[in-house]
Amino acid sequence: MKRFLIIGATSAIAIATARLWLKQNKQSEFFLVARNEEKLTQTKMDLETRGAPKVITYTMDVNNMAQHEIMLEQCVNSLKQIDIVLIAHGTLPDQQLCEQNVDVTLKEFETNGLSVIVLLIVLANLMKQQHFGQIAVISSVAADRGRPSNYLYGAAKAAVTTFCEGLRARLYKHQVGLTIIKPGFVDTPMTQGLPLPKLMVVRPEKIANYIVKGVKANKSVIYAPWFWFFIMYIIRHIPQWLFKRMKL
Numbered sequence: 001m002k003r004f005l006i007i008g009a010t011s012a013i014a015i016a017t018a019r020l021w022l023k024q025n026k027q028s029e030f031f032l033v034a035r036n037e038e039k040l041t042q043t044k045m046d047l048e049t050r051g052a053p054k055v056i057t058y059t060m061d062v063n064n065m066a067q068h069e070i071m072l073e074q075c076v077n078s079l080k081q082i083d084i085v086l087i088a089h090g091t092l093p094d095q096q097l098c099e100q101n102v103d104v105t106l107k108e109f110e111t112n113g114l115s116v117i118v119l120l121i122v123l124a125n126l127m128k129q130q131h132f133g134q135i136a137v138i139s140s141v142a143a144d145r146g147r148p149s150n151y152l153y154g155a156a157k158a159a160v161t162t163f164c165e166g167l168r169a170r171l172y173k174h175q176v177g178l179t180i181i182k183p184g185f186v187d188t189p190m191t192q193g194l195p196l197p198k199l200m201v202v203r204p205e206k207i208a209n210y211i212v213k214g215v216k217a218n219k220s221v222i223y224a225p226w227f228w229f230f231i232m233y234i235i236r237h238i239p240q241w242l243f244k245r246m247k248l
């Protein structure tokens with residue numbers, strides 16, 4: 001039996017991942033956390049219809065950080081132990097609006113960066129005590145370099161990625177693994193209506209496949225799909241004098 005805690009459980013990528021975990025192990029139990037109660041109930045029903053023996057839901061806005069510890073306590077009370085955690089919540093900020101509005105910028109940084117870090121602080125202590133388990137955190141290829149089109153989002157994801165690097169090394173000696181997932185363009189509500197290059201956009205199920213395999217193999221970092229590793233390698237190595245003149 002595997003027990004999963006999923007934060008941002010109503011995200012398209014999280015739903016696809018939970019379905020895949022369940023498909024691979026019908027005894028999977030889930031503790032699902034999200035802020036939209038209606039979507040959360042739909043997700044619970046979806047997993048139950050697919051055969052999940054136990055699905056518990058918990059409504060929480062991740063920016064209500066005082067709730068994190070209470071939520072984790074409830075999760076442990078319900079599941080008794082946590083084998084795998086997936087942190088999947090996020091928003092795609094309007095970069096131009098962030099450039100004009102400090103409140104929006106702070107809110108977006110809080111959702112995509114601080115809330116994840118704060119959550120990981122309490123979660124890490126819990127997993128350390130357990131002495132086993134795997135944490136999967138969805139970052140983004142945007143974390144690899146600050147581009148003019150989305151550098152607030154990129155900065156928040158980079159903060160999470162760097163924090164996770166240190167945390168991974170800390171948790172290693174406690175038999176707890178940490179996998180960072182860096183998706184490229186994914187066809188989800190987050191990217192709806194954006195003018196993305198069609199050939200490079202993948203379905204959430206494809207990312208789910210990468211997450212499930214990567215967590216099982218205790219990978220440190222996964223680019224999803226794999227070709228983003230090479231794209232970002234090139235983007236990271238563009239010299240500053242040229243990079244600042246480019247529209248990326």
Ligand SMILES: NC(=O)c1ccc[n+]([C@@H]2O[C@H](COP(=O)([O-])OP(=O)(O)OC[C@H]3O[C@@H](n4cnc5c(N)ncnc54)[C@H](OP(=O)(O)O)[C@@H]3O)[C@@H](O)[C@H]2O)c1
Nearest residue numbers: 010011012013035036061062088089090140185186188190
């Ligand atoms: N789609 C892409 O191209 C792409 C690329 C790279 C990385 N990612 C990352 O992948 C992850 C999953 O995103 P997705 O593409 O699956 O998008 P999605 O379907 O739009 O899911 C985003 C989820 O985050 C939740 N969320 C946002 N703010 C929250 C808050 N304050 N408290 C609690 N939940 C909150 C949303 O809940 P509500 O329904 O309540 O709003 C929603 O369930 C995110 O971390 C995203 O940054 C996505």
